[in-house]
Amino acid sequence: xxxxLKKGGVLVYxxxxxxxxxxxEQVAWALKSFPCLRLEKQTPHIGGPGLANFGLSDDERxxxxxxxxxxxxxxxxxxx
Numbered sequence: 001x002x003x004x005l006k007k008g009g010v011l012v013y014x015x016x017x018x019x020x021x022x023x024x025e026q027v028a029w030a031l032k033s034f035p036c037l038r039l040e041k042q043t044p045h046i047g048g049p050g051l052a053n054f055g056l057s058d059d060e061r062x063x064x065x066x067x068x069x070x071x072x073x074x075x076x077x078x079x080x
Contacts, residue, residue, distance in 0.1 A: 002034045011037065018068075020054040027064060028055025039063035 005011055013030070015022050027050070031037055039060055047065025050056050056064065 002030070002037065020051045023066065024050045024054035024056050024061070024064070027060075031056075031060070 001011055013027060015026075017023065027039075031039070032055075041063060042065065045065060047067045050061035050064040050066055052058075052061065
């Protein structure tokens with residue numbers, strides 16, 4: 001996907017999993033492997049920070065958005 005980006009283009013990485021191996025670690029790998037990539041602040045920023053100790057700096061963790069699947073509109077969500 002990186003090679004298909006136009007200069008100034010935007011790459012969005014989104015998953016439906018909560019595992020840090022498929023989220024923070026993949027973002028950290030992409031940033032290290034492709035120096036042309038950078039994280040940017042999103043508006044609105046409604047998710048929580050990325051998890052610590054999975055390859056992202058503290059500043060980078062604040063730029064990603066992690067959503068808790070147990071919460072929906074601030075309420076605890078429990079599947080039936």
